Amino acid sequence: MPKKETRSERIVAFISNATKIGFSALKLFLLLFFAFLFIGTFASISPGGLGDGNVAVIPIEGLITTGTSSAFSAAANSKDIVELIEDASEQKRIKAILLEINSPGGAPVATDEIASAIQSTNKTVIAVIRETGASGAYWIATAADKIFANRMSVTGSIGVTASGLEFSNFITEQNITYRRLVAGKYKDVGTPWRALGNEEQKLYQDLLDTLHEQFISSVSKNRNLPEEKVRELATGWVYLGSEAKELGLVDEIGGRKEALTYLEKSLNITAEPVEYSKPKTFFEELTKMTSEGFYSLGQGMGSSFSNQGISLT
Known part of the structure; x- marks a missing residue:
């Protein structure tokens, strides 16, 4: 007659089996994780395959940065986009470049690099603004034909921001001291651990105003609009496509199909x-899937808090 297991033996057996299952699940998770990591890293350094065609479609999606590509990046970095524009420019078979834009903006330097x-x-460039x-991103679009x-x-949203959070009152209430050690009196300007002084606030504002003037000047020149008119529109507010057309901020209402039709007529080609x-990595695709569901809710917050530095968002 088999020996009956005691209650403690059953508990030990259950824990042992659960541990084995847990380790198996962990090993499977790690295997999949590193497989995806390898695939994502490989994709981020592999050149994209370019098929036949005469209109190069280049996407500009997400926050515009100067950062280099990585397996974890889901932003539009200027280095990649500039390389794609330059490559398309060198191809004889390419007659035009179509930029598909879906971006809230980003870093000033990255923006200027792409616009330049x-x-x-020497190719005709058409910008198509989607969402x-x-x-x-609008600054970049104005550089197109x-x-x-x-x-x-x-x-629209012709403006500049350098907003951030400040916790000086909070740390004081928590009896925490910010020990300030700097060489150069402005070195820690913008730290969240102390309030900005009046002089520091003015320095920041002067910097933002200078960038804002450059933004206004570029839009005026690129869109062939009077600078005063652009200045009136440059409040940082946004305009829907239909209103933007009436204001002269965009040329036509339409998408890729309408842009290709325009190219066929203007260049006398079959577009x-x-x-x-560049191939999207696994992490970029994952980020895209998870972010789309929260786009409407998070867009305003993201525009305010995505960068603690100066941003064209």
């Missing part, structure tokens, strides 16, 4: 689009 690359190419082409936007696209982009 657009203005340097959003605001602030720095023509701008198309959906009637509900979010455009054949070819996707010019």
